[in-house]
Every structure is written in C-alpha cells, then in structure tokens.
Amino acid sequence: MKEHKGVWVFAEQRGGKLSDVGLELLGIGRKIADKQQEGLAAVLMGHKVKPLVDELGEYGADRVYLADNPLLEVYRSDAYGRLMQEMIQQYKPNILIMGATSIGADLAPRVAAKVNTGLSAHCVGFDVDDKGQFVGQVPGFGGAVMASVICPNHYPQMATARPGFFEKLERQKGRKTEAVNVDVKFKEEDLSIKVVGTFREEVKTRPLESADVVVAGGYGVGGKENWKLVEELAEVLGGGVGATRPPCDEGWADLEGQMIGQSGKTVRPSLYIGVGISGAMHHLVGIKDTKVVVAINKDPNAPIFQAADYGIVGDLCQIIPRLVEAMRVSF
C-alpha cells in the first residue's frame, strides 16, 4: 500500500471570497482523484472563512482541511507555507495542486522545497499516464514549447495550474463534505513577514480569459480615437477587448487587464480578431488555443497572416465599420 493518498487542491480565498481558480481545480482534481480511486480534498486557510466549507463541498471536495485563524487573514508566504508543510507531513497527500495566481505561484515553490518534492509550473493540462503517474503539461519559451513533467519518486506530486484552463463542476447544492479542523501552532512572533497594508481593486468587467470572443488591437490602431473602433467591433460581438504591448504602453489599453501574450493573459475564445497587429510570437502564444483566428492588417506580409485562419489586407479604419455593419445585419 502506498503511503501517500488523496488529491489536494489549495482553495485560494481573498477577503473571504473563494477565487475561481480553486473551484476550477476541484473540477480537474475530481477527475484525477476518480482515476486514482482516491479522495479529493480542499485546503482552506484564512480568517472567518468557515462559511466557505460548504461551497467547496458543493463544487466537489469530499473533505475540507480548514485552518481558520487571525494570523492567516491575509496571505503571507511564511505563515501559509509553514502551515501547509505541517499539514502535508501529517496527512501525506499524493497530489497537491494550487492555482498559478500570484499567491499560488508564491506559495507552491516554497512548500515544494520545504517538503523536498518537485513542482510542475503553470500547467495548462493534467493527466494520469499508464503507470498511474500524475503528468502536468508545462508551457515554456513563452508557450512555444510544451513539456510533460512528471515527479516519480517524491511526494506529494505538486503542480500549479493556470487560472481559466479548467472547468468548474456544476454546483451541487447541498452536497456534503467533511470538515477537518487544522490547528495553527505558531504565533505572530514566530513569523518574519508582517502585513502592513493591502489594496484591492474591484473587478468590474468579465475577465478576458473567459470571453468567448476577443477583439484585440495593436500598435497599428494608431491612437485613442481609433481604439473606439476596436471596442465597437468587440461590442457588436459581445466580446472582450484585448491588446498587444504597445497600445498598453501608449495608454490606449490597460496593461494588467488587457494585454495578451507571453507576459500578459492567455485567452482561449472561439473567435479572436486581431486588428493592426503584426504577429510577434510574444503575442501569438497568448491566443494559440483560439478556435478561429482572424487578422486585419494593411501589410500583406505581416506575419500574423500565417497564424490566422482568415486574413483581410486593408486599413482598419475602412474594414472595421464594414465589418460592424455586416455583423449587425447578420444577427
């Protein structure tokens, strides 16, 4: 009998609200746990977060390890890391997955080093191979290369996963879960990181990652005035507006919310329309899972045409209004 058992998912929360990524991971975690014939557990840390336990159960967790303590109110790597290490040593999970958010990506490697195991980074897919080994699909070189990473002899097998790549399970109202209370044995004096302030911006718009249509503008859009054309096209399609780096640098678009690519967001819509974008690999890797790619560019030799399903060679100021018209008529 194997000593390490169970699939664990880190249920990240901020200000008492569960992050989507944790619920997405319960979805994929459920599949892996079923394949391995093991249980699925969520790890929940925070302060006054007990009410979230039921929600985790409804999204698929068989068990919730709950650490509820004022010391855990805001994330800090030393408190969370230490507690996670203690929990791993006590309960010996087989697999531990965390979201590759800034918090998960900060916590996971520290924990992996503490318990001397490997960590597959920013996975976009998971599998269990013929030998029953957990496999993570890890993108590298800005996404141009995909590596299958395994961790055969160390436990738990750890991975972080990109937000937005996995689907939540349908919420099953009233589904029961078992809560296991975890004690926090350390005190404030034992910690070396002190939180002195936090700032949180409310997210108003639907994140680009989950948009079904994305219209992205590039440097070729030429200015704030023309940027409205890009927004108009997105609007008629009910889609989100993305951007390459230069429009963000110019202030036409927002770097954090809109930049797509290696250093920005990864989108996977059914339809992507790139306008005034040359097609640098840095940008293209962020759209590679799109179903249909359309490019509008006045330069017939722009590399984006190779990476597009349909191309229109022309000035965007002429093309977009016609396109908006044609779409309106067709709906």
Next chain:
Amino acid sequence: MKPINSVVCMKPVPDQRFWDKVSLDKKTKTLRRAGIPIALGPLDKNALEEALRIREARGGKVTAISMGPPGTEEILEWAIVLGADEAVLLSDPAFAGADTLATAYALAWGIKKLGGADIVFLGNESLDGSTGQVGPQVAEFLNMPHVTHVSRIELVDDDTLRARFHIEYGFIDVEVKKPVVLAVEKGINEPRCPTLWGTVWLRERKISRWSADEIGVDKTKIGLSGSPTQVSDVTTIELKRKGEILKGEPSDVARQLVQKLRAENVLPKG
C-alpha cells in the same frame, strides 16, 4: 546606517530573437539550442538595477551569481559593466539538467560560499522556463523569508524593509526583516544602460568560476539526478493556421468573413 550587501541571481537564457530556431530533437525529446546566442533575462536587469540603487543609497556590495555552462560568463560581464562589484559563475557538468529545486539548491550554496547576503535579488521569472519557482526555493534553502512579484521596495531602518507584493488587481504591503529574498517585477524600475566607464570597470573586476566541489554541495541534490521533476515529453507548438486571405472591396470582404465565421459556428447567436 549599515551598508547592505546584495546578491543578484542572473540566468543565462537563449536570446529571444532566435527562439524560432530552437528545434526539437524528436529522438531524445530535448531542445536543440546549439548556436543560439545567450542573453540576459529582462527581469534580471531589473533585479540588478534595484541592487545597484540600494548600494548607491546605503553603501555595501553587489555580487552577481549565475549557474550555467562555461561561456555564459558574458551575462556576468554585463552585470559588471553595469556596476556589480563581483561576479561568480557556478559551472560544472554536474549542474546540467537541473529543475528549479536543484537550481535553487546550487544557487543557495553559491550564495552561502559568498558569505550570504542581506538581500538576495532575483527576477520574478526567467524568460525561457519562466516557472518563477527559483526565488522562493532559494529562500527556503537559505532559511530566509521571501517576497515575490515585488513592485516596490522601501528601506525602513537598518534591519527592516518594506516590500510591495503585487497580486492580481491589488497588492499586499509587507514588512520583513533582513536577510530576505526578493523576486522583482518589471515595473519596479527602469534598468540603466552601460557606460564607457563600465567597460573600464570590467577590466578591473574578475569573474570567478566555481565547481560543485568548490561550493561543497551534496552531489545527489544537483543537476538532472538531483531533480525531482522529469520531463517525459516535449513538443513544440505550431502557430501556423489556414492563412486564407479574403479578397475584394471592404464591404464585400466583410460579408465573406461573416459567412465564414457563421459556417465555423463561432459567431454569437443573436
């Protein structure tokens, strides 16, 4: 005020302008990087810049450290030209094939041999692997606290600094006592450019090269054999698509496109 000694971890990475030349050896499942020039990761320049600014404000020393094959000294020359006092390359065939844990282990022992540091700086993620895992793991091996995604640093007093941990749609400001490991983001500063003076500087400073034996690591914890993760398969992503160009007058092309998209079933149902 006490001077601050910083160590900056700098990774040699294949020059991004040549990435489309990185090919896959289908037999060995490894990447062929031969002939591709080495460059310095952009965030590592931000990490170095932050260390240099702190030295300018407080005195102390800046040491650059890198783990890589022989020849990657040029990364460290760059660091010296920009103003680092000293540089070390950890280089030994035994380091090859390291995952993040084995990389962090080796770097941590290199830093120990340097006598430790008040602040260890890294980039938040490298250009090629970009796991972002090395910083927190170096911190664990050095038994120091860490902060990643750092977009701002303030020195509070001799022992304490304040760092801004940038998270999605917000940040967490923390206070932490030195020694500490900080992994920085791009927005933290604007890296300086080399000067003529820097090239003179280069002639006067030396770059050391240390082997695994010289830093006294446990050889079972480095390189490929010391790495808990294994790459079982590698594939390259094909970005090429149909590439069909629609021809005609703007309104005609627009109509054609709508038809195609309708046929592909990717237009929202109105």
